[in-house]
Amino acid sequence: ETGVTQTPRHLVMGMTNKKSLKCEQHLGHNAMYWYKQSAKKPLELMFVYSLEERVENNSVPSRFSPECPNSSHLFLHLHTLQPEDSALYLCASSQDFGRGYGYTFGSGTRLTVV
Amino acid sequence: GQQVMQIPQYQHVQEGEDFTTYCNSSTTLSNIQWYKQRPGGHPVFLIQLVKSGEVKKQKRLTFQFGEAKKNSSLHITATQTTDVGTYFCAGPNTPLVFGKGTRLSVIA
Numbered sequence: 001e002t003g004v005t006q007t008p009r010h011l012v013m014g015m016t017n018k019k020s021l022k023c024e025q026h027l028g029h030n031a032m033y034w035y036k037q038s039a040k041k042p043l044e045l046m047f048v049y050s051l052e053e054r055v056e057n058n059s060v061p062s063r064f065s066p067e068c069p070n071s072s073h074l075f076l077h078l079h080t081l082q083p084e085d086s087a088l089y090l091c092a093s094s095q096d097f098g099r100g101y102g103y104t105f106g107s108g109t110r111l112t113v114v
Numbered sequence: 115g116q117q118v119m120q121i122p123q124y125q126h127v128q129e130g131e132d133f134t135t136y137c138n139s140s141t142t143l144s145n146i147q148w149y150k151q152r153p154g155g156h157p158v159f160l161i162q163l164v165k166s167g168e169v170k171k172q173k174r175l176t177f178q179f180g181e182a183k184k185n186s187s188l189h190i191t192a193t194q195t196t197d198v199g200t201y202f203c204a205g206p207n208t209p210l211v212f213g214k215g216t217r218l219s220v221i222a
Contacts, residue, residue, distance in 0.1 A: 033209055043157070043202070043212040056209060090156055099208050100145060102159035 003027045006091050006106035014114055015081060021109045023074040023091030029104070031097040032074045034066060037088040037108070049074060050097035081113045118146070118203050120213035128221050133190040135216035137203030144206040146186045148177060151215070152199040160188075162205075193220050 004025045013019050025032065034046040048056040049068040063085075065077040074091055090108045094101040119138045127133050137146060145164045149157040161170055163179035163186060170177045174197075176189045190197055200215040 031209075042214045045209055045211070048209050092157075097208060099206060100162065100164070102147060102162060103149075103157075103204075103210060104159065105156040108156050 004091060004093055004104050004106035006089075006109050008109060009107065010110045010112075012112045012114060013078070013081065015083070017081075018077070018079040020078065021076040021089055021091075021111075023076075023106055025072055025074075025091075025093040025104070025106075027093060027104060029093035029095050030071055031094045031101075032068060032071075033092040033094075033103070034074065034076055035090040035092060035105075037090055038086075043090070047076075048097065055097060078111075081111075083113050086111055086113045117211065118143075118205065118213045120203055120216055122216055123214065124217050124219070126219045126221060127193050129195060130192050133193050133197070133218055135188050135201050135203075135218075137186045137188075137213055139184050142183045143186075144183075146179060146206060147204045147210065148186075148188055149202045149204060149212075150199050151202065155199070157202060157212075190218075193218070195220050195222055 007022045031050045033048050036044045036046055045058050046060045047066040052068050063080050067075040088108045088110050091106040092103040094103050121136050147162045148160040151157045161177050166183050167181045168179040174191045178187045198220050200217045202212050202215040204210040204212045
């Protein structure tokens with residue numbers, strides 16, 4: 001248990017489905033992140049939230065929609081995904097949004113789009 | 115943004131051999147972080163280096179930050195099968211930018 005919990009661990013969805021990924025951190029951190037990890041690609045930053053406000057959006061397609069209702073919870077809403085969106089989606093948190101803080105990652109959601 | 119390049123991409127070693135991965139930048143880094151991801155797992159924070167020429171040790175792992183703060187290395191002495199995984203360097207931007215990682219295989 002890392003202190004960052006992601007659900008579900010595995011998800012298979014069709015291209016017309018709508019689903020949501022959930023992330024919860026129990027560390028009292030103020031910043032939360034969504035990363036995408038595909039085979040043979042480096043970790044790609046998707047979204048950043050600091051104190052519940054989105055501070056960065058890395059040109060992510062609109063079929064991915066983040067939500068941060070409070071500093072402990074982060075969601076990634078998915079709709080009309082493509083097969084190339086299949087990947088490991090990792091949530092992370094850090095004490096604050098600034099240099100010098102290590103990130104704590106969740107176990108990830110393995111997403112397969114069929 | 116600032117990019118960090120890691121080499122090698124893959125490394126296969128016999129158990130008991132040493133292993134080193136390198137992280138390089140064309141510009142000065144204010145800090146560098148290292149992470150380990152086991153197969154099927156998630157990245158786990160190992161350490162952060164901040165000072166020029168800094169050397170830190172964690173058991174068999176030795177982390178170094180170059181004098182010019184443009185490169186860093188992770189050295190594992192006498193590898194064990196538990197060292198298998200991908201080692202990433204990251205930094206120094208906010209948010210973190212990760213290198214592509216070095217995947218270590220250890221042959222027993």
